[in-house]
Amino acid sequence: MPDLDDLTKAKIVALILDKKTEEALDYLSKFYKVDTPQIVVGTIKKKRRTVYAVYVVQEKxxxxxxSEIFYxxxxxxHEYYHHIRSKFGTHRGSEKHANMYAQQFIxxxxxxxxxxxxxxxxL
Structure with a gap:
């Protein structure tokens, strides 16, 4: 999987902090040449109150x-990593890698x- 430079990773984080999450995801998706996942406020059965966010592969x-989690x-x-992993092959068993991916950006x-x-x- 290709890697972004530190300045670009920092810009992605800044976009999310500036409440431009969709723009950040669009940028990443263009870089990885994948569809941009939709991001919505809501929960799914069996995951309510147990996680801050979840990626659903079938729905992208x-x-x-x-709404706080949006930013x-x-x-x-972390969830975006699950999206790109599902596009590049393996999705299961990647929590540790998703954490590492997100932490690199931070x-x-x-x-x-x-x-x-x-x-x-x-100065």
Whole structure:
């Protein structure tokens, strides 16, 4: 699976934090050459109150527990990983990998923000 550079990952996180989640998912989907999953507020049977979000492969949808989750980069990127994994083959048994995928984006964002803050201090 191809990888994004740190600055692009940071921009994806910033888009989600700026409440532009759909735009972030569109960008990622173009990069991976897959359909963009729909993201909706809602729950599915058997998952109510047990998870913040869930990706349903058959529907190509990310269900978020509430609108706050829409803007949580870790949760959204975790579920997006399930979407791309389902397109590239294996979907099952990938929770650890979904966490690692999301954390890479968060780490890139934190690194870029830290560098920007250091540059401001020098000015």
């Amino acid at each position: 949808k990310i269900y978020a527990l509430n 949580n980069p870790f949760v959204i990127l 780490d890139s964002y934190m690194s870029v923000v830290e560098k920007l803050n250091q540059n401001k201090t020098r």
